[in-house]
Each structure stands twice: as C-alpha cells, then as structure tokens.
Amino acid sequence: MQFRNIDAMDAQGKRVLLRADLNVPVRDGVITDRTRIERLAPTIRELAEKGARVIICSHFDRPKGKRVPEMSLQPMVEALSAALDRPVAWAEDCIGPQAEAAVAALADGEVLLLENTRFHAGEEKNDPAMAAALAKLADVYVNDAFSAAHRAHASTEGVAHLLPAYPGRLMEAELKALDAALGNPARPVVAIVGGAKISTKLELLGNLTRRVNVLVIGGAMANTFLAAQGHPMGRSLQEAEMHDTARTIMAEAQAANCEILLPVDLVVASEFAAQAPHRTVAVDRVPQDMMALDVGPDTVELVEKRLRQASTLVWNGPFGAFEIPPFDTATVAVAQSVAGLTSSAGLKSIAGGGDTVSALRHAGVMERLTYVSSAGGAFLEWLEGKTLPGVKVLETA
Numbered sequence: 001m002q003f004r005n006i007d008a009m010d011a012q013g014k015r016v017l018l019r020a021d022l023n024v025p026v027r028d029g030v031i032t033d034r035t036r037i038e039r040l041a042p043t044i045r046e047l048a049e050k051g052a053r054v055i056i057c058s059h060f061d062r063p064k065g066k067r068v069p070e071m072s073l074q075p076m077v078e079a080l081s082a083a084l085d086r087p088v089a090w091a092e093d094c095i096g097p098q099a100e101a102a103v104a105a106l107a108d109g110e111v112l113l114l115e116n117t118r119f120h121a122g123e124e125k126n127d128p129a130m131a132a133a134l135a136k137l138a139d140v141y142v143n144d145a146f147s148a149a150h151r152a153h154a155s156t157e158g159v160a161h162l163l164p165a166y167p168g169r170l171m172e173a174e175l176k177a178l179d180a181a182l183g184n185p186a187r188p189v190v191a192i193v194g195g196a197k198i199s200t201k202l203e204l205l206g207n208l209t210r211r212v213n214v215l216v217i218g219g220a221m222a223n224t225f226l227a228a229q230g231h232p233m234g235r236s237l238q239e240a241e242m243h244d245t246a247r248t249i250m251a252e253a254q255a256a257n258c259e260i261l262l263p264v265d266l267v268v269a270s271e272f273a274a275q276a277p278h279r280t281v282a283v284d285r286v287p288q289d290m291m292a293l294d295v296g297p298d299t300v301e302l303v304e305k306r307l308r309q310a311s312t313l314v315w316n317g318p319f320g321a322f323e324i325p326p327f328d329t330a331t332v333a334v335a336q337s338v339a340g341l342t343s344s345a346g347l348k349s350i351a352g353g354g355d356t357v358s359a360l361r362h363a364g365v366m367e368r369l370t371y372v373s374s375a376g377g378a379f380l381e382w383l384e385g386k387t388l389p390g391v392k393v394l395e396t397a
Contacts, residue, residue, distance in 0.1 A: 012051035017138035065121030095133035131158030144168025147375035149390030177371035194219030194317025218319035265296030294320030335363035352379035
C-alpha cells in the first residue's frame with residue numbers, strides 16, 4: 001500500500017479536517033482512559049505547529065442520528081487541551097452554519113473540536129451531502145482514526161474522496177505495525193488468539209492459519225478445540241456446536257503447514273470467583289464438576305519456547321479469565337516473556353483488541369511491546385484479511 005505522508009503537506013494556513021477517535025470510556029462524566037487522546041496529540045500538535053488550522057471531528061457512542069446531550073464531545077475539550085498544552089475551541093455542531101462560523105474564527109496554529117458526527121444520521125449512512133458539508137470546512141483531510149477505519153462513514157470514508165487525503169501519525173504507525181505483523185513479516189510468525197468463542201473469530205482463525213507459522217489458541221476458545229479432540233471439559237465454557245468447525249480449522253492448518261498449539265494443562269476451579277480454590281490438571285483430567293479458567297505452567301512453557309524461536313508475534317486475546325486472580329497467571333507470565341524477548345531478542349510484538357490491551361496493561365507491559373493497537377474492531381478486521389474502507393480511500397496507488 002502507498003500513502004501520502006503529511007511531511008509533504010504544505011500546512012501553513014490550511015484548514016485541516018482531522019478525523020480522530022474520541023470514543024473513549026467515560027464514567028460519571030469522567031474520562032477513565034485517555035490513551036486514545038494521548039496518542040492523537042502528536043499529529044494535532046505537529047499540524048498546529050506547522051501553521052495549520054486544525055479542525056477535529058469524531059463520533060462518540062451511539063446517538064443514532066439524534067442530538068443526545070450526554071453524548072456530546074464537549075467534555076473532550078479540556079482533555080484535548082491538557083494533552084496538547086494549548087487551547088482548544090469548541091463548535092456546537094460538526095456541519096452547517098455553527099461549524100462554519102467556528103472554523104472561520106480560527107487563526108493559523110489554532111485547534112477546534114466539532115460536535116459528535118453521529119448526531120447526524122448522514123454520518124453512519126455515508127451520505128454524500130454529509131461528506132460534502134464536512135469537506136466544505138477544510139482544504140485538506142487527515143485521518144488519524146484507524147480504530148474507526150473499518151466503517152465506511154461520511155467522516156471516515158466519504159469526505160476523503162472530496163479533499164486531498166492523508167493518514168495522520170497514529171494511523172501511519174498502526175499501518176506500519178500491521179504490515180510488519182502480517183503484510184510482510186519477519187518469520188517465523190507466531191499468533192496468539194484467545195477469547196471465549198470460536199464463532200466470533202472464525203474468519204480470523206481461517207486467515208491466520210494461512211499466514212502464520214504457529215497459531216497458539218487460549219481462552220475458553222481452547223476448550224472447544226480440546227473438546228473437539230475428545231477431551232472431557234467438565235463444566236468449562238465451550239461451544240459444543242462448533243466441534244466440527246474446530247476440527248476443520250485444525251485440518252486446514254495442517255494442510256497449510258501451520259502448527260496449532262493447544263493447552264496441555266489447565267487451571268480448574270469449581271466456581272468463577274476471585275481466589276477460588278483451584279488446581280492444575282492435564283487436559284484429559286478435567287473433573288466433571290469443575291471448569292477451566294486458565295492454562296497451566298506446562299502450556300506457558302511451551303508457548304514461551306515457540307516465542308523464543310519466533311521473529312514476529314501477533315497477539316489478540318488473553319489465555320484465561322485474567323480479570324480475576326489467580327486466573328491471570330498465564331496471561332501475565334506470557335506477557336512478561338514477550339516484553340523481555342522484544343527488548344532482548346528483537347521480537348517484533350504487535351498486539352491489539354480490547355481485552356488484550358487490558359490484559360497487557362494489567363501485566364504492566366503496555367509500553368514494552370513493539371506496538372499495541374488502541375483499535376478494537378478495526379484491528380480484528382485487519383487480522384481477518386478484510387479491506388478497511390477508511391484505509392483503502394487513503395491509498396495513492
């Protein structure tokens with residue numbers, strides 16, 4: 001893929017419409033995680049310092065085309081201003097007279113935040129009139145919202161057809177990391193996929209078996225694969241209706257010369273509760289009245305052995321119920337190993353997905369991997385091999 005680079009943009013005096021993703025977690029009016037805001041700041045700051053008039057647009061939550069006061073982006077003004085260490089102006093709308101007046105009042109180097117794009121039904125419909133109204137505000141379009149790039153909306157795809165379009169620094173970093181992960185990776189490539197259900201990750205598993213050397217399966221998903229092999233799983237969460245699918249995936253992996261690594265031991269308990277009495281058993285020894293809530297130390301050792309042989313790691317999903325100790329043990333142990341190999345052995349480690357990010361933060365290694373994507377659905381769809389409309393429209397060749 002070829003993209004323009006904002007290094008080539010003559011930003012001085014230009015009105016730059018910057019698509020951000022400010023759909024951050026908020027509880028009782030307080031932003032609880034500012035990661036996306038902090039990662040967005042470098043692009044905004046760079047453009048402002050080059051003399052651009054930066055106009056930020058974003059969605060927030062699901063107002064379904066109506067103005068919902070509690071879904072306003074106005075609370076983000078203070079957070080953005082703090083991250084940028086400069087004032088941020090506010091517009092009561094993202095298109096129309098109010099937005100146009102706010103843009104007209106901007107001086108070179110100033111920053112403006114527009115109201116929630118999803119207050120207009122035309123946003124999610126990718127309405128050409130909505131895209132045109134957004135384009136009217138600017139001379140140049142920059143998309144720095146990879147996490148929204150899997151949606152063909154007016155502010156992520158439609159407007160990019162109407163203005164010179166560039167990826168921002170965060171988008172650029174995401175694309176480079178993902179190319180290193182699956183586009184043109186250093187081999188051998190190991191993928192770790194966790195999560196509860198095969199049914200939600202069928203396309204992901206199918207794509208990875210064709211593109212990686214080793215596929216490590218953890219989480220409750222592994223229970224379904226083990227049950228499909230005939231292992232008794234007791235009361236463990238698993239999808240009985242997916243056994244045939246699991247066997248098909250294993251056969252396809254074998255045909256593609258992709259090793260599937262399943263757990264060899266499991267941590268089991270009678271109840272899903274913090275510090276519940278538990279023990280480690282072999283995968284063929286799960287008691288009828290117990291459930292698997294993590295993988296065991298022998299499995300961790302096997303995974304770490306494959307990681308020491310790898311050049312690239314792609315990670316999506318934890319090994320166990322990491323939110324509840326002690327069932328976070330395997331995920332934390334592997335995360336620490338990945339962080340160590342990244343610094344000591346040059347492992348290219350790329351991770352993403354909501355639970356994965358939470359697990360890596362819990363393990364204290366967020367800053368020690370090569371790249372941790374803040375995108376959820378977009379990261380997953382990229383790993384599934386899908387074309388992302390918000391990325392495709394930025395391509396120059």
